[in-house]
Amino acid sequence: MSTGHDSASPGLAFRKMHGLGNDFVIIDARGARAEAITPALARALGDRHRGVGFDQLAVIGASGVGDARIDFWNADGTRAGACGNATRCVAHLLMSESGAPGVTMLTGNGQLAAWREPDGRVTADMGPARLDWREIPLAGPLDTVSLPIEGAPGAVSMGNPHCVFFVDDVAAVELSSIGPRIEHHALFPERTNVEFAEIRDRHHLRLRVWERGTGITQACGSGACATVVAGVRKGLLDPRVTMELDGGVLDLEWREDGHVLMTGPVAHVFEGHLSPQFLAGIGA
Ligand SMILES: N[C@H](CCC[C@H](N)C(=O)O)C(=O)O
16 A cells, blocks of 8 residues: 655654643754744644644744744644743753753743753743733733732733732632633733642742643643742742642742743653645645
């Protein structure tokens, strides 16, 4: 039986990685045209039954600044300005490639540095937390420490919008119903990621996340960054915090210069090629 031209022409190469179960398809497009990556390709790849499946697609591009640029896409085909766990995964790839102990990458939150820790985990400097209502963005001039939404969540941008609630019992939160309601709340003209945090003490908390454009995820790095910032601003947390997410543990620090550092594991799962048949079936 013919297998078509798949073996002769292997198609587009990709990698599958994850950080605490927050999973990614990573495409190295440094030698390719960025226009090759479209919302339709992101949606098709993100389909967990007919594609590969991911929480985010991360596309590595050539950059005149730093080692590379990274563009992030959600499973619904929309773009994300930041993705902390994918930033750590791509940093791991770039450091493995160059043998260097650190790397800099251009993202929607500016140029970010990352480095490997002695224990093998990867730390990303996720850049400055942005706190002005225009930077989130919010629909109007509101105090981002406490929004006029039931539960008084805080709003933080890490290059993407986050709405952070502090609750008594995070296990009792019905993420699949409240998540999409807050994602599409009128106060957030570009929608928002939604975090629910249960504080254990000033250095420890439990976090669950509903992601804009993707839904419930096992972990969200930029959400963890936004949560430490929102918690410190409300007087609930110290600036160094360990967070337990559904998929694992992240260490966070909101540094005095406003940058947020995030440390956690990365995992390389497999490499593959998208078949020409799959690529030919993707619409506009
Ligand atoms: N998983 C990512 C965040 C994705 C954010 C995305 N859903 C958005 O639309 O901003 C992280 O580790 O930071």
